[in-house]
Amino acid sequence: MTFGRRMKAASLxxxxxxxxxxxxxxxxxxxxxxxxxxxxxxxxxxxPPVGSPxxxxxxxxxxxxxxxxxxxxxxETVVPSGDITDTQVYFGTFDGTVCRASFAMAGRxxxxxxxxxxxxxxxxxxxxxxxxxxxxxxxxxxxxxxxxKWTCVYFVTVKEGxxxxxxxxxxxxxxxxxxPELAIQTDATVxxxxxxxxxxxxxxxxxxxxxxxxxxxxxxxSKLKLSAKTVKFSSIGPxxxxxxxxxxxxxxxxxxxxxxxxxxPGGVGDSSSVQVLRYKKTTTLKSLAGRYFWGADSSxxxxxxxxxxxxxxxxxxxxxxxxxxxxxxxxxxxxECQRYTYNxxxxxxxxxxxxxxxxxxxxxxxxxxxxxxxxxxQAPKKGSRLHVSLRHQGASGCGYGFGKICHTYTWYxxxxxxGKFSEASQSxxxxxxxxxxxxxxxxxxxxxxxxLGGGRIELKYANGKKVIRTIAVFTDAxxxxxxxxxxxxLGGTKYYY
Numbered sequence: 001m002t003f004g005r006r007m008k009a010a011s012l013x014x015x016x017x018x019x020x021x022x023x024x025x026x027x028x029x030x031x032x033x034x035x036x037x038x039x040x041x042x043x044x045x046x047x048p049p050v051g052s053p054x055x056x057x058x059x060x061x062x063x064x065x066x067x068x069x070x071x072x073x074x075x076e077t078v079v080p081s082g083d084i085t086d087t088q089v090y091f092g093t094f095d096g097t098v099c100r101a102s103f104a105m106a107g108r109x110x111x112x113x114x115x116x117x118x119x120x121x122x123x124x125x126x127x128x129x130x131x132x133x134x135x136x137x138x139x140x141x142x143x144x145x146x147x148x149k150w151t152c153v154y155f156v157t158v159k160e161g162x163x164x165x166x167x168x169x170x171x172x173x174x175x176x177x178x179x180p181e182l183a184i185q186t187d188a189t190v191x192x193x194x195x196x197x198x199x200x201x202x203x204x205x206x207x208x209x210x211x212x213x214x215x216x217x218x219x220x221x222s223k224l225k226l227s228a229k230t231v232k233f234s235s236i237g238p239x240x241x242x243x244x245x246x247x248x249x250x251x252x253x254x255x256x257x258x259x260x261x262x263x264x265p266g267g268v269g270d271s272s273s274v275q276v277l278r279y280k281k282t283t284t285l286k287s288l289a290g291r292y293f294w295g296a297d298s299s300x301x302x303x304x305x306x307x308x309x310x311x312x313x314x315x316x317x318x319x320x321x322x323x324x325x326x327x328x329x330x331x332x333x334x335x336e337c338q339r340y341t342y343n344x345x346x347x348x349x350x351x352x353x354x355x356x357x358x359x360x361x362x363x364x365x366x367x368x369x370x371x372x373x374x375x376x377x378q379a380p381k382k383g384s385r386l387h388v389s390l391r392h393q394g395a396s397g398c399g400y401g402f403g404k405i406c407h408t409y410t411w412y413x414x415x416x417x418x419g420k421f422s423e424a425s426q427s428x429x430x431x432x433x434x435x436x437x438x439x440x441x442x443x444x445x446x447x448x449x450x451x452l453g454g455g456r457i458e459l460k461y462a463n464g465k466k467v468i469r470t471i472a473v474f475t476d477a478x479x480x481x482x483x484x485x486x487x488x489x490l491g492g493t494k495y496y497y
Contacts, residue, residue, distance in 0.1 A: 031181045031208060031268055037062040037172040039153050044167040049159040052085040053077040053133075058155045058167060060089060067146030069116070069139045071105055073155075078133055083110025085159045087135070091150040091172075099152035099169040103145075106158075107137040118144065180212035180267030184260055185241070188485040188497050191279035191477030192250040197227070200246045200274055204262050206236040212264045217244070221258040224276060225249040233262075253278040255478075275485060279477045283360045284347045288340070289313050292326060292455065292472055293363040293374035294489060303394035306492040309351060309363060309374055315339055317351050321492035324468045326379060326455035360479055377472035377489055378481050382453030386415040386473075388483045390495035405429050413495045415449060421459060422446040457490070 041058045048054050053075040061070045071089040079085075086108045092101035105116035107128050114128035116139035125141035139145055154169035185203035192198035206212040215233035219226050227247035236242050248258055258274040285291070288311035297305040310318040316330035317340045330337035338352035347357045349365075356365035363374040380386065391412050398406035409427035423445045447461040457471040474486035474494075487496035 032176040032178050033064075034174045034176050035063070035065050036175040037064070037150065038175060039170040039172045041153065041155055041167040041170050044155075044165050046163075046165045048157050048165045049085050049162075051080065052083055052157065052159070052164075053079055055087055055155065055157060055165055055167070058087070058089060058153075060091070060153050060172070062091070062145070062148075062150060062172065064146045067140065067143050069103070069105065069145050071107070071137045071155075073107060073109075073135045073137070075109075075133045075135070079109040079130075079135070081110055084108065085110065085157055085164075086113075087155055087157050089137070089153065089155045091148075091153050093150060094152045094169075094171070099154055101154075103148070103150070105137050105139050107135050109135040118142075178208055178210045180206055180210045180236075180264045181208045182212060182215065182236075182262045182264055182268065182270045183207045184217075184262050184270045184272040186260065186272055186274050189275040189277055189476060189482075190248070190258075191277050192248065193279045195249075197247040197249050198276065198279075200248055200258065201243055202231070202246055202260060203241050203243045204233055204236060204270075205241045206238060208267075209238045210267070211238060212236040212267055215242075215262065215264045217260060217262045219246060219258060219260055221248075221256055221276070223251040223254070223256050224258060225251065248276055250276050250278060277477045280360075280479045284344060285358065285360060286344055287314065288317075288342050288349070288358065292377050292379070293358075294321070294377050294472065294474075294492075294494070295372055295374040296494065297372075300398050302396050304392075304493070306494070307372065307374070308492070309365070311340065312337075319351060322455070322470050323491050324456065325452075325470050326472075328454065375474055376479075377474050379453070379455035379472055380451050380481070380483075382451060384451050385417050385419055386451075386483050386488070387417045388488070388495075389414045390483075390487055390497060392493050392495045411493070411495070413490065419448050419450070420446070421449045 038061045044055065056074045056076055059072040073087050086106045088104055088106040090101035091103040092099045101119060103118050105126060107114050109130045112128055112130060114126045114137050116126035117123045124139050126137060126139050129136045151172055152169045153172060155167040156163050157165040183205045185205060186200065190198050190200050202217060204215060204217065213235045215236055217231045217233060219229055231244050231246065233242050233244065250256060256276045258276050260273060261269065261271045263269040290311065292308065292310045294308045296307065306321045308321045310322065310326050312318055312327055312330045317338050318327050318330055318336050319338050320336040340349060340351040342349045347359050349356055349358045351365060354365045354367045356363065362376060365372050391410055393410045395408040407427065407429050409425060412424040414422045444461055444463050447459060450458045451471065452458055455470050455472055457469055458466065459469065460466045469491045470489065472489045473481040473483045474488065476482040476486050485497050487494055
């Protein structure tokens with residue numbers, strides 16, 4: 001099993017445990033767009049001109065998508081032929097006191113006349129249809145008919161410049177529909193061997209209740225050869241995920257960025273990127289002295305059960321997870337200190353009673369008849385600073401059993417180039433409401449840090465509290481420290497991207 005597959009397998013084990021024990025989060029608020037605004041005016045005051053029928057009601061509809069506005073006018077009786085009375089419908093915005101009009105349309109059914117314009121005098125295309133006691137006036141041909149956000153409407157009947165029957169102004173009600181919204185899921189990095197294609201799995205989720213049709217994903221990147229620059233995902237059903245595998249080949253040894261952009265007509269797309277690394281060939285190690293390897297087991301009752309092996313020198317290994325830095329020496333009286341032997345030619349190693357193999361990508365030991373894998377982690381240099389924003393997600397007490405309290409949590413850690421740090425947390429149990437420590441900014445969750453060397457970091461909190469913890473950074477496929485993408489250890493806790 002390769003380095004990348006081992007890492008993914010371990011992450012998957014913890015993820016599956018978390019999903020089985022945690023209550024699924026509620027559906028996120030849907031992304032909606034306004035497709036129309038409608039209103040009905042059924043109340044009016046005043047009488048129409050003598051000889052003209054009274055307006056019973058006016059129904060209006062602004063079609064945002066089609067950029068049209070329609071007014072359907074209902075009269076008490078059929079409008080007499082030749083009647084020169086206009087019914088003028090005004091659209092505007094409510095300023096807290098009155099409806100201030102910015103668009104008007106008029107129909108004169110007695111003479112089949114019509115007109116529409118943005119006030120004061122910008123005319124737009126209009127039409128009229130008369131059927132019995134109903135007259136429909138329609139305006140079109142101008143994008144502003146769809147983009148203008150009118151909030152109120154009223155009507156007035158006018159004859160020879162004199163206003164008669166007037167409808168009360170009404171609010172326009174918005175009609176919205178949920179639109180497709182895409183979310184891309186990929187690994188942060190992918191390792192490409194020299195002259196070989198590397199596979200990148202691109203998952204596109206439709207994070208909405210609306211079907212996403214004609215979804216396409218476009219890929220690009222400098223010094224990258226792609227098996228396809230555009231990939232069709234076709235339709236993705238509500239809340240469904242579709243996975244496609246893309247092949248990429250890296251030119252040169254420099255890390256390159258693969259840009260990924262998902263699009264859906266009439267919806268919200270997403271973009272992401274993957275760092276394409278040059279895979280370094282696995283080699284045996286000349287010496288194990290000063291090398292740290294970390295791993296973790298998991299169960300339903302405890303998501304993370306960390307373990308570690310630090311080779312202190314050429315004879316002794318510290319078996320466990322040191323809390324306050326990597327030990328400088330080992331004493332035989334300590335149970336964590338165990339003798340080890342190592343064959344640099346074969347990569348075979350024996351730590352205490354556990355036998356296994358080790359190379360530049362990791363350590364594999366058989367502990368109590370079970371194979372245990374450990375990833376390499378390096379202590380950052382003294383005085384160095386990191387620039388990361390990571391998290392640690394876990395659960396405890398979520399196994400089978402009556403009366404157990406299932407506790408799930410997420411811890412957040414930020415280390416800045418300015419020497420400042422912050423911590424935050426979210427948690428919940430199966431009997432309580434969630435707690436949230438996000439951005440509280442309290443003095444016990446932020447402060448300054450110093451990397452002291454020897455796998456130690458000093459955290460000085462704003463309230464004066466000072467602690468020393470172990471710090472180590474995981475390496476990537478290049479066998480270089482990569483805190484941003486591969487994560488780091490703080491004490492025995494792994495924080496990851």
